[in-house]
Each structure stands twice: as structure tokens, then as C-alpha cells.
Amino acid sequence: MVPVDVPGRFWPFADAFVAGATVVIDRPKGSGHPRFPQITYPLDYGYLEGxxxxxxxxxxxxxxxxxxxxxxxxxxxxxxxxxxxxLKLLIACTAEEMEVILAFHNQADFVAGALIERPAGV
Incomplete structure (x- = not known):
């Protein structure tokens, strides 16, 4: 049986997942995409080591x-x-930054992204 509060359960798990890893920024804000240099990263982008x-x-x-x-x-x-x-985790992003990231993931015909925002108070 699935717990009733699945969304409320997800966010603490996501926080723990990030806290248990090292953040590596391999594409700093303003850098170009490695295969498509005309595409510029609007915020720091990277991955969780390990x-x-x-x-x-x-x-x-x-x-x-x-x-x-x-x-x-x-x-x-x-x-x-x-x-x-x-899934791409958004760490410490404002609402405006999340909208910029969403636009980034929807700028080409071959990619699409959907934003799931953390509810207030969770």
C-alpha cells in the first residue's frame, strides 16, 4: 500500500539524497553546452557525485x-x-530561477521538461 502523504514524503527524501552527496558543478552559470555551444547555462548545472x-x-x-x-x-x-x-533536482532555487530552468528545458524541439515545485511548508 502506498502511504497517503506521498508528496510530503518525497521532499525530505530528496533533501537527504542531496545531503549525502557532493555537488559537482561542471557547467557554471554562463558557460556553453558542450555539444551545442550556442546554448548557455542560465544557472550552475552539475551532478551529485556518488x-x-x-x-x-x-x-x-x-x-x-x-x-x-x-x-x-x-x-x-x-x-x-x-x-x-x-529527473533533475533543483537545489536552493527561487521561483524565478525555476521558471528560467523550465524554459531552458523546453527551448529545443527534441527536449521537453515539466517542473514539479516543492509545496510551501513541506
Whole structure:
């Protein structure tokens, strides 16, 4: 049986997941995408060292300007070129930063992203 408060249960798990890993920023804000240099990263982008995503690399993260390591949202991303889908954790992002990240994941015809924001008070 699935617990009744699944969304409320997810966010503390996400925070613990991030707290147990080292954040590696391999694409700093303002840097170009390695394969598509015309695409610029609007915020720091990287991964959690010692974790594994569906693509075999570390779990991807975006880091915003708020203090701390709280997960403020998640991007569910689908890529038709790579034929994959994955979650990207948004760490310490403001509402405005999350909208910028969402736009980043929807700027090409072959990728799409959906934003799941952490509810207030959770």
C-alpha cells in the first residue's frame, strides 16, 4: 500500500539524497553546452557525485541563489535525441530561477521538461 502523504514524503527524501552527496558543478552559470555551444547555462548545472541516474552518470542538479541545500523543485526531462528521460533536482532555487530552468528545458524541439515545485511548508 502506498502511504497517503506521498508528496510530503518525497521532499525530505530528496533533501537527504542531496545531503549525502557532493555537488559537482561542471557547467557554471554562463558557460556553453558542450555539444551545442550556442546554448548557455542560465544557472550552475552539475551532478551529485556518488549517485547514478538513468543515463549512467550522476543525478543532475541545478543550483540556485538561495542559501542551503534544500531541494526546491524537480524537472522531469525527456530527450528524443538521446531517447531518455530523467529527473533533475533543483537545489536552493527561487521561483524565478525555476521558471528560467523550465524554459531552458523546453527551448529545443527534441527536449521537453515539466517542473514539479516543492509545496510551501513541506
Amino acid at each position: 549517485t547514478q541516474a538513468i543515463d549512467g552518470g550522476g543525478v543532475d542538479i541545478w543550483r540556485g541563489s538561495l542559501s542551503g541545500g534544500r531541494v526546491t523543485g524537480v524537472i522531469a526531462s525527456m530527450d528524443l535525441m538521446k531517447r531518455d528521460g530523467e
